Amino acid sequence: MPRRRIFIFADGDCRDLDFYRQLIGPGDLIISADGGSRHVLAMGLHPFAVVGDNDSIDPLLREELARFSLKWIRDPGRDQEQSDLEMALEYALSLDPSELLLCGALGGARIDHTLSNLHLLIFPLRAGVPARIIDETQTVRLMESKLSIAGVPGDYLSLHSLTPETTGIHTEGLKYPLHGETLHFGSTRGLSNELLSANAAITMVAGLLLVVHTSRF
Numbered sequence: 001m002p003r004r005r006i007f008i009f010a011d012g013d014c015r016d017l018d019f020y021r022q023l024i025g026p027g028d029l030i031i032s033a034d035g036g037s038r039h040v041l042a043m044g045l046h047p048f049a050v051v052g053d054n055d056s057i058d059p060l061l062r063e064e065l066a067r068f069s070l071k072w073i074r075d076p077g078r079d080q081e082q083s084d085l086e087m088a089l090e091y092a093l094s095l096d097p098s099e100l101l102l103c104g105a106l107g108g109a110r111i112d113h114t115l116s117n118l119h120l121l122i123f124p125l126r127a128g129v130p131a132r133i134i135d136e137t138q139t140v141r142l143m144e145s146k147l148s149i150a151g152v153p154g155d156y157l158s159l160h161s162l163t164p165e166t167t168g169i170h171t172e173g174l175k176y177p178l179h180g181e182t183l184h185f186g187s188t189r190g191l192s193n194e195l196l197s198a199n200a201a202i203t204m205v206a207g208l209l210l211v212v213h214t215s216r217f
Contacts, residue, residue, distance in 0.1 A: 003098035004029050009047070010085045010117065011035035011056050013107035016136050017043050020103055023134075029095070033088035036104050037065055049073055051091050052084030083113075089120055093127050100124050100131040106138065118210065119162075139213045149173075149200040149213055156214040157200060159183060159190030161207055168205025173197050183209070 006029045007020075014020060021043045024030065032040050032047040035056025040047050041064055049071035050057075057065070073091050082090075085105060092100055105117040117133065121142035124131035133140040141147060142162070149157060157174060161183040169178045175194040183190050202211065 003096055005099045005101070006031060006092045006095065006097040007101045007103060008033060008085070008088050008092055009036035009039045010088075010102065010104040011038070012104040012113070012117075013135065014039045014104045019136050021045070023101070029097075031088050031092050034084040035061070036084075036088075037061060039104055041065070046070060049091065051088035056084070083116060085117055086120055086123075089123055093124060093129060097129055100129055102131065102133045103135070105133045106135050106140070121210075122208075137215045141211045141213075143202065143204070143209050143211055144207065146201070146203045147211060149195070149202070149211070150198060151195050151200070151213055151215065152217055153195055153197055154216050155195045156212075156216060157193045157195060158212040158214070159193070159202070160210040160212070161185050161187070161190070162210050163207040166204055166207030166209050168203075169209070170203045171200065172202075173200035183207075 004027055007024055009030065009032045011034060017039065029048045030040055030045060031049050031051060034050065034052030034054060037047055037050055037057065038061055046068040047070055050065060051073040053074060106114055108114065118140060121131055121133065125142050125144065163185060165182050165184050167182045169181050169183060171178045173196050175196055
């Protein structure tokens with residue numbers, strides 16, 4: 001069976017549901033992390049699986065989900081050890097996906113949730129699975145070797161070292177190029193660079209780099 005792309009919907013902000021609906025193809029799988037199911041149903045779709053402790057699923061949402069044949073994945077012993085999104089990500093990786101797209105994982109009132117969600121990108125990176133967190137204007141990836149970026153000239157691209165230092169960074173197609181430089185954890189040097197063309201490239205030698213691509217148009 002061919003590997004499939006998997007969308008994971010968390011219970012955070014998804015402001016423009018048409019944006020997400022247009023990204024999902026007929027061969028893609030959808031997994032919802034607990035209350036993220038509300039976004040999926042609002043798009044007129046249903047998840048392949050619902051993962052989590054069900055504390056964000058009210059009776060009405062549960063009734064709606066019960067109309068479909070889907071998997072309910074819950075491990076009560078892990079409720080205090082993992083977030084719903086981490087459990088959903090772990091389950092998605094067990095399906096050997098070709099790519100993971102995490103939606104509803106940014107914004108909202110809880111910055112601690114957003115930070116935790118960003119850190120979750122380490123798991124698909126270590127598994128060798130391409131992954132990104134997306135919303136209507138932003139795409140977030142974690143890299144440790146090389147990465148290609150497709151966008152529009154003028155888009156912002158920010159680089160944040162998640163290790164004490166990330167070394168040997170080279171960039172192409174950016175307004176402020178790097179030629180083998182080092183970025184340090186906490187430094188703002190990599191903030192708000194800009195794409196010069198429709199494509200940019202980043203390579204690095206060692207460390208972990210969080211790459212945030214923001215569309216301006």
